[in-house]
Amino acid sequence: MISTKQLTYFDAVARHKHFGRAAEECAVTQPALSMQIQEMERALGVALVERGRTIRLTDAGDQIAARAADILQRIDGLSDFANSRQAPLSGQIRLGVIPSIAPYVLPQVLPELQRRYPALELRVRETLTEYLLAQLEDGSLDVALLALPVEGAGFDTLPLFDDAFLLASPAGSAAGKRTRPTIDQLADAPLLLLEEGHCLREQALSFCSLRDIENADSFGASSLSTLVQMVASGMGQTLLPEMSVTLEAGRNDIDVQRFAAPQPSRKVGLAFRKTSPLKADFTALGDVILDARPPARDI
Amino acid sequence: MISTKQLTYFDAVARHKHFGRAAEECAVTQPALSMQIQEMERALGVALVERGRTIRLTDAGDQIAARAADILQRIDGLSDFANSRQAPLSGQIRLGVIPSIAPYVLPQVLPELQRRYPALELRVRETLTEYLLAQLEDGSLDVALLALPVEGAGFDTLPLFDDAFLLASPAGSAAGKRTRPTIDQLADAPLLLLEEGHCLREQALSFCSLRDIENADSFGASSLSTLVQMVASGMGQTLLPEMSVTLEAGRNDIDVQRFAAPQPSRKVGLAFRKTSPLKADFTALGDVILDARPPARDI
DNA sequence: TAAAAATACTCCATAGGTATTTTAT
DNA sequence: ATAAAATACCTATGGAGTATTTTTA
Numbered sequence: 001m002i003s004t005k006q007l008t009y010f011d012a013v014a015r016h017k018h019f020g021r022a023a024e025e026c027a028v029t030q031p032a033l034s035m036q037i038q039e040m041e042r043a044l045g046v047a048l049v050e051r052g053r054t055i056r057l058t059d060a061g062d063q064i065a066a067r068a069a070d071i072l073q074r075i076d077g078l079s080d081f082a083n084s085r086q087a088p089l090s091g092q093i094r095l096g097v098i099p100s101i102a103p104y105v106l107p108q109v110l111p112e113l114q115r116r117y118p119a120l121e122l123r124v125r126e127t128l129t130e131y132l133l134a135q136l137e138d139g140s141l142d143v144a145l146l147a148l149p150v151e152g153a154g155f156d157t158l159p160l161f162d163d164a165f166l167l168a169s170p171a172g173s174a175a176g177k178r179t180r181p182t183i184d185q186l187a188d189a190p191l192l193l194l195e196e197g198h199c200l201r202e203q204a205l206s207f208c209s210l211r212d213i214e215n216a217d218s219f220g221a222s223s224l225s226t227l228v229q230m231v232a233s234g235m236g237q238t239l240l241p242e243m244s245v246t247l248e249a250g251r252n253d254i255d256v257q258r259f260a261a262p263q264p265s266r267k268v269g270l271a272f273r274k275t276s277p278l279k280a281d282f283t284a285l286g287d288v289i290l291d292a293r294p295p296a297r298d299i
Numbered sequence: 300m301i302s303t304k305q306l307t308y309f310d311a312v313a314r315h316k317h318f319g320r321a322a323e324e325c326a327v328t329q330p331a332l333s334m335q336i337q338e339m340e341r342a343l344g345v346a347l348v349e350r351g352r353t354i355r356l357t358d359a360g361d362q363i364a365a366r367a368a369d370i371l372q373r374i375d376g377l378s379d380f381a382n383s384r385q386a387p388l389s390g391q392i393r394l395g396v397i398p399s400i401a402p403y404v405l406p407q408v409l410p411e412l413q414r415r416y417p418a419l420e421l422r423v424r425e426t427l428t429e430y431l432l433a434q435l436e437d438g439s440l441d442v443a444l445l446a447l448p449v450e451g452a453g454f455d456t457l458p459l460f461d462d463a464f465l466l467a468s469p470a471g472s473a474a475g476k477r478t479r480p481t482i483d484q485l486a487d488a489p490l491l492l493l494e495e496g497h498c499l500r501e502q503a504l505s506f507c508s509l510r511d512i513e514n515a516d517s518f519g520a521s522s523l524s525t526l527v528q529m530v531a532s533g534m535g536q537t538l539l540p541e542m543s544v545t546l547e548a549g550r551n552d553i554d555v556q557r558f559a560a561p562q563p564s565r566k567v568g569l570a571f572r573k574t575s576p577l578k579a580d581f582t583a584l585g586d587v588i589l590d591a592r593p594p595a596r597d598i
Numbered sequence: 599t600a601a602a603a604a605t606a607c608t609c610c611a612t613a614g615g616t617a618t619t620t621t622a623t
Numbered sequence: 624a625t626a627a628a629a630t631a632c633c634t635a636t637g638g639a640g641t642a643t644t645t646t647t648a
Binding site for chain 2: 001002003004005007008043044045046047050051052056058059060063064067068070071074075077078079081082083085086091092093139142154273275276277278
Binding site: 318334353574 | 625626627628629630631646647648
């Protein structure tokens with residue numbers, strides 16, 4: 001097979017019409033270059049150069065020189081393309097985010113990502129943890145932003161921050177209570193939850209005693225907005241992730257209270273295949289997510 | 300620089316998504332292939348493959364695989380192109396022919412060449428020997444069909460055949476003369492010649508004694524047709540190359556006689572730069588010219 | 599004769615092979 | 624536990640260097 005070395009040498013010969021100067025350009029000796037040209041002619045089975053006191057390309061040599069130049073340019077193009085990709089967070093990255101994070105984090109993160117890494121082509125997909133992990137596994141996602149820990153041995157994770165759960169109850173129900181609520185108070189009213197499959201549902205339940213679980217709404221809302229709406233209408237109380245309160249709880253028909261320590265919380269982070277070579281990119285992505293978070297508000 | 304070997308190996312990996320099978324296809328061992336892929340990744344500065352129990356291409360790897368396949372196809376194209384050129388008499392050949400040969404040889408030779416070598420793109424140029432040789436030298440011609448020998452050390456020649464000179468005289472002037480004329484008879488009447496620059500003129504003069512030369516027409520015709528016309532009108536006699544008589548002397552107002560031995564003749568052959576790598580092609584070209592000549596006619 | 603490319607040879611870099619270890623599922 | 628790729632180490636091919644010869648103009 002013709003080597004790129006041969007193409008390079010022959011391209012130089014075609015341009016200089018002189019083995020010595022071509023060799024100089026290629027930073028090799030003339031015999032080395034001559035041998036490669038001869039080998040190339042042998043491999044192709046056609047004379048490329050007419051040798052004499054001064055050399056000349058044959059007709060075939062002319063045509064092959066043009067093709068060689070084109071090929072060399074495309075090979076250089078590989079490096080150029082690769083260079084454009086070797087900067088962190090450049091090229092395509094497919095990010096999955098769970099529904100209980102996406103609307104609260106992406107609005108801040110996406111513009112900042114675009115600003116810092118204009119070469120990044122981020123594809124975002126929002127779905128349940130279960131599907132995110134499956135898509136990570138089958139390669140249709142590169143990284144997922146979700147609640148840790150994740151099941152499955154094939155994944156590596158990058159923890160980012162803790163997101164506290166706050167107690168949301170109908171307005172007035174918390175009135176007069178100075179002290180912060182404790183987990184035990186989950187038993188005081190029906191616990192409204194997201195529908196099956198949302199990790200938030202499982203996490204909320206994990207803070208409950210078995211008896212409380214009977215208290216839980218067995219239908220489940222399909223979004224936090226719906227959940228908040230249900231709380232506001234007095235159907236019960238729920239746990240809201242802190243990151244969601246600005247967006248979801250900026251209304252006066254519900255009360256949101258921070259729990260007394262130890263506060264329940266979920267850990268948010270990135271997950272990716274442990275074989276992924278993009279770990280450095282994910283670290284940079286994590287930094288942007290952390291930087292883009294609004295500062296914690298006192299509640 | 301990325302080598303074609305690396306591109307080949309990586310292309311195989313991209314298609315098989317498996318180092319071992321890719322290595323098998325490339326007829327090397329898995330470690331050898333692995334090393335080249337690693338070296339390619341190092342050279343490009345990007346991860347191309349995500350390694351695991353089963354491997355997967357990165358986004359950059361995907362894109363580079365597509366480019367690599369394209370480049371490899373173009374490199375294969377070089378060989379294909381060269382193969383189409385390595386058959387004898389294929390591709391472009393630029394042939395020069397002198398005016399006293401072209402109209403008598405080309406009509407037979409060109410169709411036969413086209414028939415035997417359909418891949419040949421012959422460019423024919425007709426001009427005087429002097430210019431043909433200059434164009435051979437500067438590379439704007441590959442080969443010339445002319446009268447040998449040629450001046451100049453840089454040329455190699457391939458003699459093809461002898462072309463006798465016949466005596467053409469006005470009709471009736473040769474009547475009754477049973478015996479063939481001799482060179483001496485050139486003195487019997489004014490000798491009509493082609494204009495300066497035509498080698499035929501010099502060759503004809505070379506057969507004349509100094510005294511005859513005074514006899515020669517000093518203006519000169521610009522073509523053999525004109526010359527024959529002049530002979531027919533009784534202005535004198537001339538020498539005609541045998542190859543031309545069928546075309547030029549098929550008329551009853553001139554007599555054409557073969558000289559007694561030793562017959563004057565010119566040697567016709569091919570000339571080309573001695574550095575030309577197309578010698579084999581020129582030999583094949585010579586064969587076609589010889590084969591296409593009409594059989595000698597008795598005159 | 600002078601300039602240029604080819605040849606002869608020597609050496610070393612490196613591609614590739616074998617055996618083994620590490621890693622991922 | 625097993626399949627697959629990486630690593631370690633060794634060998635050998637061939638690319639490149641130096642010196643020289645051959646060829647062309």
